[in-house]
Amino acid sequence: MSATLARLYPESLPLCQLPAGESARVQALSGETAFCQRLRELGFGERTFVTKISGRGPFICVVNGCRLALSHDAAACILVEPTGLRK
Amino acid sequence: MSAPSPAPAAPRSAPVYALVGNPNCGKSTLFNALTGLKQKVGNYPGVTVERKVGTAYTQHGQPLTLIDLPGAYSLAARSPDEAVTRDVLLGRRADTPTPDRIICIADATNLERNLYLVHQILDLGRPVILVLNMMDLAAQAGLTVRADHLSRELGIPVIPCEAAHGKGLIELKLALSRPDLPLPRHAWDIPAALAPAVSELQASLSAQDGKAPLVARAEALLLLTDPDPVRVAGSTPLSAATARILESWKQRWSSDGTDCSGTLVAARYDAIGRLARETIVPPATGAHPTAADATLALSDRIDAVATHPVWGWVIFASIMATMFLGIFTLAGIPMGWIESLMGWLGDHVSALLPPGDFHDLVIDGALAGIGGVIIFLPQILILFFFIGLLESTGYMARAAFIMDRVMSRVGLNGKSFIPLLSSYACAIPGIMAARTIEEPKDRLATILVAPFMSCSARLPVYLLLIAALVSSNEVPLGTQVGLMLLMYFLGTAGAFAFAWLFKKTLLRGAPPLMIMELPPYRLPRLRDVAWQMWERGAVFVKRAGTVILALSIVLWFLANFPKPPAVAEGEPPVDALAHSFAGRAGHAIEPLIAPLGFDWRIGIGLIQSFAAREVFNSSMGVIFAVEESDDEAATQAHLRDALRTAVRPDGTPLFTPLVCLSLMVFYVFAMQCISTIAVVKRETAGWKWPLFQLAYMTGTAWLACFILYQVGRALGF
Ligand SMILES: Nc1nc2c(ncn2[C@@H]2O[C@H](COP(=O)(O)OP(=O)(O)O)[C@@H](O)[C@H]2O)c(=O)[nH]1
Ligand SMILES: [Mg+2]
Numbered sequence: 067m068s069a070t071l072a073r074l075y076p077e078s079l080p081l082c083q084l085p086a087g088e089s090a091r092v093q094a095l096s097g098e099t100a101f102c103q104r105l106r107e108l109g110f111g112e113r114t115f116v117t118k119i120s121g122r123g124p125f126i127c128v129v130n131g132c133r134l135a136l137s138h139d140a141a142a143c144i145l146v147e148p149t150g151l152r153k
Numbered sequence: 154m155s156a157p158s159p160a161p162a163a164p165r166s167a168p169v170y171a172l173v174g175n176p177n178c179g180k181s182t183l184f185n186a187l188t189g190l191k192q193k194v195g196n197y198p199g200v201t202v203e204r205k206v207g208t209a210y211t212q213h214g215q216p217l218t219l220i221d222l223p224g225a226y227s228l229a230a231r232s233p234d235e236a237v238t239r240d241v242l243l244g245r246r247a248d249t250p251t252p253d254r255i256i257c258i259a260d261a262t263n264l265e266r267n268l269y270l271v272h273q274i275l276d277l278g279r280p281v282i283l284v285l286n287m288m289d290l291a292a293q294a295g296l297t298v299r300a301d302h303l304s305r306e307l308g309i310p311v312i313p314c315e316a317a318h319g320k321g322l323i324e325l326k327l328a329l330s331r332p333d334l335p336l337p338r339h340a341w342d343i344p345a346a347l348a349p350a351v352s353e354l355q356a357s358l359s360a361q362d363g364k365a366p367l368v369a370r371a372e373a374l375l376l377l378t379d380p381d382p383v384r385v386a387g388s389t390p391l392s393a394a395t396a397r398i399l400e401s402w403k404q405r406w407s408s409d410g411t412d413c414s415g416t417l418v419a420a421r422y423d424a425i426g427r428l429a430r431e432t433i434v435p436p437a438t439g440a441h442p443t444a445a446d447a448t449l450a451l452s453d454r455i456d457a458v459a460t461h462p463v464w465g466w467v468i469f470a471s472i473m474a475t476m477f478l479g480i481f482t483l484a485g486i487p488m489g490w491i492e493s494l495m496g497w498l499g500d501h502v503s504a505l506l507p508p509g510d511f512h513d514l515v516i517d518g519a520l521a522g523i524g525g526v527i528i529f530l531p532q533i534l535i536l537f538f539f540i541g542l543l544e545s546t547g548y549m550a551r552a553a554f555i556m557d558r559v560m561s562r563v564g565l566n567g568k569s570f571i572p573l574l575s576s577y578a579c580a581i582p583g584i585m586a587a588r589t590i591e592e593p594k595d596r597l598a599t600i601l602v603a604p605f606m607s608c609s610a611r612l613p614v615y616l617l618l619i620a621a622l623v624s625s626n627e628v629p630l631g632t633q634v635g636l637m638l639l640m641y642f643l644g645t646a647g648a649f650a651f652a653w654l655f656k657k658t659l660l661r662g663a664p665p666l667m668i669m670e671l672p673p674y675r676l677p678r679l680r681d682v683a684w685q686m687w688e689r690g691a692v693f694v695k696r697a698g699t700v701i702l703a704l705s706i707v708l709w710f711l712a713n714f715p716k717p718p719a720v721a722e723g724e725p726p727v728d729a730l731a732h733s734f735a736g737r738a739g740h741a742i743e744p745l746i747a748p749l750g751f752d753w754r755i756g757i758g759l760i761q762s763f764a765a766r767e768v769f770n771s772s773m774g775v776i777f778a779v780e781e782s783d784d785e786a787a788t789q790a791h792l793r794d795a796l797r798t799a800v801r802p803d804g805t806p807l808f809t810p811l812v813c814l815s816l817m818v819f820y821v822f823a824m825q826c827i828s829t830i831a832v833v834k835r836e837t838a839g840w841k842w843p844l845f846q847l848a849y850m851t852g853t854a855w856l857a858c859f860i861l862y863q864v865g866r867a868l869g870f
Contacts, residue, residue, distance in 0.1 A: 098663065101666050101668075102415070103378060103414045104226070104231055105668065106414075106415060107227040107269055108266060108668065109265060109266045109269070110668075111415075111418065111419060112419075119453060120456070120457075122462055124554055124667065126456065126460065130263065132263050132670065133452070133453075133670065133671040133672075133673070134670055135553075135554045135557075135669045135670075136668050137557055137561060138561075139561075139664045
């Protein structure tokens with residue numbers, strides 16, 4: 067996660083660090099443009115709510131009712147802000 | 154495009170419809186329901202992406218051509234699969250007619266995400282029919298789907314459907330027969346920051362690339378989100394003028410910090426989000442629409458076990474074990490039938506033809522060659538039965554998920570698992586399955602190592618050599634299984650080691666970022682599984698009847714010509730085999746393979762194995778003049794005994810245990826399959842990678858055998 071993004075969103079953490087079972091809201095995407103674009107096209111763009119189901123990498127997340135598997139490196143590209151809601 | 158698109162006025166006998174949708178939305182199910190048996194499976198020339206075309210009928214009996222396109226999430230392609238879908242829809246492929254009308258399928262339980270692709274397709278300015286599939290699941294989840302509202306908003310027919318249960322098909326066929334499908338009435342605002350670029354690109358695309366105005370607009374939008382378009386063989390490139398305009402806009406945006414792709418996707422999602430909210434009415438009680446979905450809740454419970462760090466592996470290992478047991482035990486019975494059938498055929502044809510070269514060509518060349526390959530049909534069918542089962546239940550994605558951790562150690566991701574798994578049966582479907590891998594370098598690495606997985610063609614060779622290796626007539630089960638597992642392990646380890654090496658050196662890239670949809674678990678539909686087995690089987694049989702047949706005839710010729718010169722009475726006869734092209738080739742490579750413990754006769758077997766590895770067995774049979782008997786077991790025993798008694802010129806036995814072992818290791822690592830080379834060439838669009846693969850794999854085999862044989866000799870074996 068780039069330092070600038072971390073400064074812009076001090077409350078946030080990469081999705082890979084979100085505890086399992088918690089919900090969060092996507093703040094920013096970093097990393098390869100093509101990958102970010104695919105995330106957005108899958109409905110995983112900024113401001114989306116995401117719930118992490120399983121903890122150890124790779125992770126399973128729910129976005130819009132759809133289960134997506136993300137590898138650890140992929141989850142590290144997604145900066146989220148926990149909403150404090152548990153599933 | 155070099156030529157302007159054909160005028161739409163010319164009436165064609167059967168209109169062409171394309172079927173598009175996200176992966177797992179029920180496309181194939183609908184395709185099968187509409188076309189029944191009237192379908193043809195092939196490949197798009199130049200890429201190993203499957204192309205399915207069928208004939209369907211409208212409700213009024215008019216025939217129409219239906220193309221089942223590969224599943225895609227977006228027209229901005231990330232894999233060769235998606236690139237084909239994009240190129241067919243945009244009329245970029247010369248080998249496929251541009252569809253006249255498009256049937257979009259969307260999963261009603263996940264409408265918003267599915268509408269993204271639909272939204273892109275509506276831009277194309279072609280008549281679209283939208284099918285909302287999985288209505289039963291949507292109803293179960295308590296969702297009310299207002300299809301009529303969506304239809305009014307988009308200005309196209311929207312048809313609720315349950316493809317798996319045949320519901321909604323009549324309504325769909327009625328829509329297909331409408332002669333006057335309206336063009337989508339579909340407005341969305343291109344973000345102001347990008348509008349000038351879109352119009353400039355659009356103008357250039359219609360002037361320079363000969364695109365129709367609406368297609369030009371759609372392509373212009375696509376170019377902005379398709380930054381490094383996956384170009385596949387057979388698609389026409391962009392004109393230089395348009396490419397320049399695109400480049401200059403990109404530079405401008407990168408200097409002023411505009412994220413053009415992000416802006417575009419967000420603008421689409423704004424439009425889609427509104428549509429989806431108006432179309433789908435969530436259940437009244439639950440605050441969150443998806444929370445009510447019982448199927449998903451069950452799926453999550455299964456996943457808690459199936460993707461568990463411990464139980465997940467236990468389940469995975471048991472499924473794999475069952476599958477391999479099935480392939481290697483169950484298949485034995487039908488393989489016996491095929492064997493007797495081929496034997497019966499051989500006897501009858503043999504009786505019909507007068508003795509002579511033609512007789513030998515048909516029996517020893519053509520029939521033996523085809524028989525040697527067709528025999529693996531049961532194993533291939535069983536493999537595809539399991540793969541079909543795993544796919545249609547949704548487990549396959551979980552297997553890839555579990556394997557991701559292992560694969561990421563060597564720099565690949567979980568998606569490479571399925572190609573490697575298929576390669577245990579045959580590298581060809583394995584290499585074809587690699588087409589879903591997005592990252593070109595990961596895809597290439599997977600293709601390069603896939604043939605290391607011991608395919609079923611190596612199995613008979615291992616079995617013969619293990620039998621020749623042990624001295625007793627009954628091979629102890631422990632030895633056989635142990636040696637067999639060792640060979641499978643060696644191949645698998647080689648594949649992982651080389652994948653790691655390639656990803657560290659030649660194909661260095663960022664760590665793969667895997668994102669993969671996990672479809673909900675579903676009960677398998679056996680009819681669809683059977684379909685897939687049938688399709689794969691047909692492709693396999695067709696290959697045996699064409700490529701393998703031709704190769705077998707060539708090999709037979711090489712082993713039988715030129716004929717030895719006639720010798721006078723009393724002189725020792727000239728060895729016909731040694732005199733043939735194959736014999737000479739065997740002699741020619743003998744210096745190269747002698748350090749591995751092989752002589753020229755084994756050399757002939759190695760060369761002939763290039764047609765198909767299992768040809769080694771029949772070639773040993775010919776060389777060591779084993780009498781064929783009706784009983785296959787007896788023939789095998791003869792062959793084994795012949796190998797045991799074969800000697801070198803100095804009288805020492807040829808097939809010592811060490812030589813047998815060395816030969817097996819050679820078969821594990823060497824690239825000895827012309828069909829695989831041909832597929833890799835097609836897949837990587839050139840000779841570079843298949844030749845590299847041939848060299849590095851065979852080099853590895855040589856080195857491994859050299860070390861094994863020389864060390865073994867030094868230790869006194
Ligand atoms: N419940 C339900 N399942 C369906 C329906 N249509 C398809 N399926 C199932 O969805 C799965 C994926 O379908 P498939 O046709 O292979 O999807 P494709 O990837 O788009 O070709 C299969 O297991 C089908 O049996 C439907 O209308 N209702
Ligand atoms: Mg399909």
